[in-house]
Amino acid sequence: MAKKSTVRSENGKVRRVIVVGGGLAGLMTVIKLCEAGVPVDLFSLVPVKRSHSVCAQGGINASVNTKGEGDSPRVHLEETVYGGDFLANQAPVKGMADAAPGIVHMLDRMGVPFNRTPEGLLDFRRFGGTLFHRTAFAGATTGQQLLYALDEQVRRYETENVEDEKGIVIKGEKMVRKFEFWDFLSLVQDENGRAVGIVAQDLKTMDIEAFPGEAVCLATGGPGIVFGKSTNSVINTGTAAAAVYQQGACYANGEFIQIHPTAIPGADKLRLISESARGEGGRVWVPKDPKESRRGKDVPEKDRDYFLEAKYPGYGNLVPRDIAARELFLKCFHDGKGVYNAKSGKNELEVYLDLTHIGEETLRRKLAGILEIYEKFVGEDPYHNPMRVFPAVHYSMGGLWVDFERRESDGGVVRGSARNQATNIEGLYAAGEVDYQYHGANRLGANSLLSCIYAGMEAGPAMATYIQTLNKSSNDLSSSLFEKAEKREKSNYNALLKMDGKENAYQLHDEMALLMLRDCTIERHNDTLDKVIEKIDEIQDRFKNVGVTDTGARANQGAQFLRHFKNMTTIARVIATGARNRDESRGAHYKPAFKTRDDENWQRSTLAFHAEQGNGRSEVKFVREFDYTVAATSFHATDKVDISLVAPRARKYETAGAASAAATGNLEDKKKDAQAHA
Amino acid sequence: MGSKTVRLKVLRQDHPSKPETKRWEEFDVPWEPQMNVISALMAVRKNPVTVEGKKTTPVVWESVCLEEVCGACTMIVNGRVRQSCTALIDQISPNGEEVTLEPMTKFPLVRDLVVDRQQMFDNLKTVKAWIQLDGTHELGPAPRQAPENQEEAYPLSRCMTCGCCMEACPQINEGSDFIGPAAISQVRLFNLHPSGKMHAAERLEAVMGEGGVADCGKAQNCVEVCPKEIPLVDSIAQVSRAATKHMLFGWLLK
Numbered sequence: 001m002a003k004k005s006t007v008r009s010e011n012g013k014v015r016r017v018i019v020v021g022g023g024l025a026g027l028m029t030v031i032k033l034c035e036a037g038v039p040v041d042l043f044s045l046v047p048v049k050r051s052h053s054v055c056a057q058g059g060i061n062a063s064v065n066t067k068g069e070g071d072s073p074r075v076h077l078e079e080t081v082y083g084g085d086f087l088a089n090q091a092p093v094k095g096m097a098d099a100a101p102g103i104v105h106m107l108d109r110m111g112v113p114f115n116r117t118p119e120g121l122l123d124f125r126r127f128g129g130t131l132f133h134r135t136a137f138a139g140a141t142t143g144q145q146l147l148y149a150l151d152e153q154v155r156r157y158e159t160e161n162v163e164d165e166k167g168i169v170i171k172g173e174k175m176v177r178k179f180e181f182w183d184f185l186s187l188v189q190d191e192n193g194r195a196v197g198i199v200a201q202d203l204k205t206m207d208i209e210a211f212p213g214e215a216v217c218l219a220t221g222g223p224g225i226v227f228g229k230s231t232n233s234v235i236n237t238g239t240a241a242a243a244v245y246q247q248g249a250c251y252a253n254g255e256f257i258q259i260h261p262t263a264i265p266g267a268d269k270l271r272l273i274s275e276s277a278r279g280e281g282g283r284v285w286v287p288k289d290p291k292e293s294r295r296g297k298d299v300p301e302k303d304r305d306y307f308l309e310a311k312y313p314g315y316g317n318l319v320p321r322d323i324a325a326r327e328l329f330l331k332c333f334h335d336g337k338g339v340y341n342a343k344s345g346k347n348e349l350e351v352y353l354d355l356t357h358i359g360e361e362t363l364r365r366k367l368a369g370i371l372e373i374y375e376k377f378v379g380e381d382p383y384h385n386p387m388r389v390f391p392a393v394h395y396s397m398g399g400l401w402v403d404f405e406r407r408e409s410d411g412g413v414v415r416g417s418a419r420n421q422a423t424n425i426e427g428l429y430a431a432g433e434v435d436y437q438y439h440g441a442n443r444l445g446a447n448s449l450l451s452c453i454y455a456g457m458e459a460g461p462a463m464a465t466y467i468q469t470l471n472k473s474s475n476d477l478s479s480s481l482f483e484k485a486e487k488r489e490k491s492n493y494n495a496l497l498k499m500d501g502k503e504n505a506y507q508l509h510d511e512m513a514l515l516m517l518r519d520c521t522i523e524r525h526n527d528t529l530d531k532v533i534e535k536i537d538e539i540q541d542r543f544k545n546v547g548v549t550d551t552g553a554r555a556n557q558g559a560q561f562l563r564h565f566k567n568m569t570t571i572a573r574v575i576a577t578g579a580r581n582r583d584e585s586r587g588a589h590y591k592p593a594f595k596t597r598d599d600e601n602w603q604r605s606t607l608a609f610h611a612e613q614g615n616g617r618s619e620v621k622f623v624r625e626f627d628y629t630v631a632a633t634s635f636h637a638t639d640k641v642d643i644s645l646v647a648p649r650a651r652k653y654e655t656a657g658a659a660s661a662a663a664t665g666n667l668e669d670k671k672k673d674a675q676a677h678a
Numbered sequence: 679m680g681s682k683t684v685r686l687k688v689l690r691q692d693h694p695s696k697p698e699t700k701r702w703e704e705f706d707v708p709w710e711p712q713m714n715v716i717s718a719l720m721a722v723r724k725n726p727v728t729v730e731g732k733k734t735t736p737v738v739w740e741s742v743c744l745e746e747v748c749g750a751c752t753m754i755v756n757g758r759v760r761q762s763c764t765a766l767i768d769q770i771s772p773n774g775e776e777v778t779l780e781p782m783t784k785f786p787l788v789r790d791l792v793v794d795r796q797q798m799f800d801n802l803k804t805v806k807a808w809i810q811l812d813g814t815h816e817l818g819p820a821p822r823q824a825p826e827n828q829e830e831a832y833p834l835s836r837c838m839t840c841g842c843c844m845e846a847c848p849q850i851n852e853g854s855d856f857i858g859p860a861a862i863s864q865v866r867l868f869n870l871h872p873s874g875k876m877h878a879a880e881r882l883e884a885v886m887g888e889g890g891v892a893d894c895g896k897a898q899n900c901v902e903v904c905p906k907e908i909p910l911v912d913s914i915a916q917v918s919r920a921a922t923k924h925m926l927f928g929w930l931l932k
Contacts, residue, residue, distance in 0.1 A: 031814055046740075047799065049839055050748040108820035111809045111871045113832040120822030139832055144747050148835065152808035159803055204788050233742045267710045268717035268763075269744045365829075373745050376764050377712070457814070506724045549726055550735040554693050555789040557738050558723075 006037070007164050009473030014162055014173050016041045017463055018198055018213030020184045020240055022048025024143075024452035025432025025459070026219030027150035032460020034157045034175045038467065041211060042154070043179045043200055045235050049151045052221050052233040053452065056143025057370050058127060058276030059135035060107070060449040062100035066121050070662060071132040073097040078660040080447060081646050083129040083320045084397070084440025085587035085597060087253065087605070089642040091406045092420075092437050095413035096447075096454040103453050104136045110149040113138050115366065125366070126279040127445040129320040129659055135446040140274055140369030146449055183560060184240040185492075187216060187247055187428060188485040195427035196474040197482060199489040206556055208490050210482035212474035214467040215427045217459050218244060219452075222396040222433040223571045225564075227521070228513025230393035231263050231272040241400055241434050242567035245574070246618075250424045250626065251608045252436040253398035254571070255578030256588050258443055259522050260394035261324035262353050262387075264378060270392035271377055273353060274370050275445040277387075278317040280362070282355045284308050284328070285386075286337045293342050296352050296386040307331055314656035322442040322588040323653060325391040329522045332390065339388055352386035393521060395448060397439040397588065398578070400430040401607060403630070403637065404437070404458075411645050413458065418466040419635065421459040424628035429463055431455035436605070440641075441587025469631040496559050501545030505565045508546065512539050512572060520576050524591050529580040536573045540617045543569065570610065570618045577620045578606045599648055604639040682709040682774075684718055684767050685729070688737050689780040694787045703737075704729045704776075715755060715762035715770075715779065716741055737779075738790040746905060749838025752845070753791050754780040759845040761905050782845045798839050801861035805884045809874050821872035834867040834913065836906045843900035843910055855889035859900040862891050863913035869920070882917070882924045891918045 009015050017033055019026050022044035030040050044051065065071040076097035081088050108114055108122060114136050115123040124133040138145035154176055162173040181203040188197035188210055197212040223238025224230040245251045261284075262277065263270040278284070285304045292299060308327060309316040317324075328351050332338035338347040355363060355371075360383045363371060374382045401424060405417035413420060421429045421437075431452070438451040515535050519528040543566060550558030584598035585591050607626070611619040625638040652658050683706040692699040706729055707721035716739075723736040741751040744763045751762045756770055756778055771777050785793035843859040844850050850858055865881045868874035885891045891914060900910040 028814075035813055046742055046748075046750065047795070047839075049799070050742045050750045052743065054747045054838075055743050055745065102816040105816070105819045106814050109809065109817065109873065110811055111831075111835075111868065111874060113828050113835050116823055116825045116828045118825060120824055122819075138835075141747060141836060144838075145832075145835055152802075153811060155799070155802060156806075156808045156810075204794075233748070234744065235742055265712070266714075266717075266744075267712045268714060268720060271745045369747075376746065377714075377766070379766070379769075504724060506720075549723070552692060552735055552789075555738050555792055558736055 005165060006468060007039070007162065007170070009475035011475055013475045014039050014170060015214050015467070015473050015475060017467065018043065018211060018216045019219060020198065020216065021051070021219035021221060021432065021434070023051035023053040023219060023221055023432060024147055024150060024449060025456045026217070027147070027154050028453045028456025029217050029219055029431055029459045030154050030157070030176060031150065032457055033464060036461065036464035038464050039162050039173065039175050041177050041179065041213065043182045043184060043198070045181070045183055045203070047180045048154070048178070049148065051147060052236055053147040053449070054144040055231070055233060055272065056449050057140045057272060057274035058279065059125065059137035059142045059446045060104060060146065061127065061134045061444070061446040062104040062136060062450070063097065063132070063134055064101045064104060064122065064124065064136070066117070067124060067133045069132050071134055072662070073100065075132065075660045075662045076100060076134065078646050079130050080444055081440065082651060082659040083444040084442050085651055086440065086603065086643060086648040087256070087586060087641060088438060088440030089404065090645040091411055091413050091642050092404045094411055094645055095458070096438055096451060098412060099454050099457065100450055103450065103457070107146055107149055110153060112145045112149045115139065125276060126318060128275050128278070128318045128324070129315070129444040131315070131656060135276070135279065137276065137366070140276055140367045143449060146453070184220065184243065185489045186243050186485065187425070188212070188482055189247065189425070190477060190481060193248060193425060195425050196477055199485050201493070203560065204555055206553055208486060208493060210486040212477070212482060214470060214474055215429060215463045217429040217431060217463060218400065218434050219430070219432045219456065220434050222399070223568065224393055224396070226513065226568045226572050226575065227393040227517045228510060229266070229268070229270050231260055231270055232393070237564040237568055238571045239564040239567040242571045244400070244423070244425065244428060246570060246610045248425055248610070249428065250401035251398065251574050252401040252605050253578070254574040254608060255582055255606060256397035256441050257393060257521060257575060258321055258395035258397060258588050259325040259391045261321055261328050261391050262389040263392035264374060264387070265350070265390055266377060271373055272392070272394070273374060273387060273389055275321070277353060277355060277367060277370060280355070280366055281358050282317065282353055284317050284324070284351055284353055286331060286339065286351050290337050290340060290347055292340050296339070296354070297356060297384065305337070312653050314658060315653045319653045320442055320444060322590070326522055326590060328391055349390050350388040351390070353389045354386035355382060356384055356386060391522065393517065395443055396433060397436065397441065397443055398606070399434045399436040401605070401637070402430050402435045402437055403635065406642065416461040416465050418462050418469065418631045420462040421455055422462060422466070422630045424626060424637070426629045427466070429459045431459040441589060466631055493559070496562050497548055497551050499546050499548045499562065501547045503542050503546045504549070505546050505562050508539055508542060509565050509568070512536065512569065516572055516576070520579055522590065524579050524589065525593065526580060526591070529576055532576045533573065533580065536569055536576060537617055540569050544616055573618050574608050574620055578608060581622065582606065597651070603641055603643070603648065605641060607639050683707060684709050684713065684771060684774070685776045686718055686722065687776050687778045688790070690737065690790045691787060692789060703734060709767070713767040715765040715767070715777065716744055716751060718767060718777070738792055740792045747838065749840035752782060752840045752842055754782060754845070759842045759903055761840060764905070782841055784845050784850050785841065795839065795841050798841060798844065798858070798860060801857050802864060804857065805861050805865050805881050806877065807861070807864040807868055809868065809871060810877055823872060827870060831867055831870050833906070833908055834863055837863060837908055838906065840905065842903040842905060846899035846903040848897050848899065849893055849895045854893060856893040857885060857889050859910040859914060862917050863908060863910050865917050866913040878920070879924060879928060882921045885917060886921050886925060891921055894918070
């Protein structure tokens, strides 16, 4: 058989892969595909340079070990799976930890202005869940800087020509075509359910169009907006993940939602104050006297309760986020010890995050980005006043289920296997926060930028391998497949435009988000979760009575929101039902009625599939196993977690070095250091 | 108590090809603590009724991160171009003054407060604002860099392509094709990097012709409006000097 062209289909058109989402994961996927010679169509809700990755502040983890602490990828692996309470598959985590130093060097080569040491090397700082200096950073806007570096490389590919197998330029075809301000609506699937393209909507003209793609990768981020106000960008509605979930993709570990301990309350969003503030020495405290009326900076040392340091002497202010957030919440919500507001006569839901003991010059060099946010939005000088913060919804550990191929020789991942980052829908891949793979029950700080880039590094080569196994290009499939999908989405959209009920979707969103935020975040009780699920039923019923606020034919954000909100309700149900079912406490999922981790019954991933109740309400079907196909081969997937590298043990951060024994060797030095600075 | 409101006056237009729909609309929304222009627009969206009691469509605007790192939400607030997320109502309307919102004027209008800034992204292609990377495979550490180099590069690298400098620049108008301060500053950024330097000449040549760095009229408005306080005037001066040097002596190095 003659080798088929990998560049052109039989009808002569260029074969392209579709990537949806232009944050770190999406852009890295695009770059890897281009390096493999595969042209890409890149779709994004917003110009990719404005993706939510810009919001990441503190840094990216890599055990480069330039501080002589004995850090290594092995320790990084151990601390990540321990931090994730043993719910993450360990082979992909190993792959990520091993790749991390190379990734940071690559970013440095791309021009990311990482902070340097006096010798001109990369500087590293501390983050939660570790005692090592493992986090490379560019001021306190590391996510922005990383995103720009990848954005620049992708822009370069926008100017490069597609070449055929003989190296002859194909006229008018560039390696990357961008479709910015386009909203993903659904997959185009062939008769076997394989993903062969997408339907998307131009958000300026509102035109709906189907696009063939040899394979599709979703890199569309998390669903934070389900909770209303969070640290997330307004675009993070999870709509794309919800759409493919309703088309048959498995959603895993949805109930694991990370609450970040330190955010600034605001009217439109809760702005993050990075964990790096604590990594650089920031201390969390409340006044000992719950009626303390002095301003934060005037409260003397002896009247302060440094409650994290007191309870967790081993890791102090740098315990993982689930633990820190819970402690802050308990302190304010249950003990009523939040910062006292003399005007309102109330203890506010706020604690102090204090950097004032650190020199202003150091703060400006390392943390200016976040302190500027505090200054601009709170109007107070954080260099000389302790900041007031409270936990906020931040990140989803759960997401689309994706596979990996384990490398038997060392327990890592087989590079370039078509199974890596593959969802259970053949031809559909997922990378970044939208996948569930790397963080288990709780993500460690500064591992998200890493997991996004690493997932893209796996997804690109996996798709390049996958498309070589295809007998037929999507370009050569019957055009009726695409016409049908396009027609379906046009009729869905027209139906939205005709909705003329009394309910307002933004109000419904507020109602649902309020309950999700109150009852489905830090502390979960089965009786209130039942009520949340009833509320979602009610919201889905009332949605039928929504009125569209705009019927315009241009940049219609009102109609677009209806679609996103409907999708948010299905994801909310996955999160709430998953939380209701899991009767244990693990990482970010905490039930006071089931205080301990229950490995016997729950050392497993939650696997959710979409179903319908039949009355416009969604339903979640949980399974323990399923079969799926990739590259014409069938695989059996189960909810069993890969724990082949680090054996599960109880998770305790009271003692230093609990997360990895390797860390304890340096403890004496650290103590001396601390005393010298005190 | 509780009845305090904020008045927004918004310049709207349904479609670039429908100038007849251009109009001002006014809205009263309930005041909230820590309110900004975005949360005020969100309140309008929940109840799109003008002060005259006329039902209208929700105002269309662009926003993403709401913490001034994405660059999306640029508009003209009370006559001044800026990010609307950091436009706190208590600061811009301390005594309940009306808040006016208009779209930027130097870019094609999409609808209401949304404009199309594609030109700025295209400018980044023109100046080759990237490192010519051999590949993303492992090639060991990057060249070392002095902390001073990083400290010069980092502020330049925070440019969000938000368009404030373009809007404020008098040289950017229908009669000129000046590339603008943002892209010129990127030339300086990439020419600072140890491997970016290797292609410095190409970037300089990209801003040496018509519409290039010489078209700057030195009004210095750009640096006044930049939300990230990027030293754009310094960048223009440096790139201008480097370009002149390259023009005079570049051929000697070839």
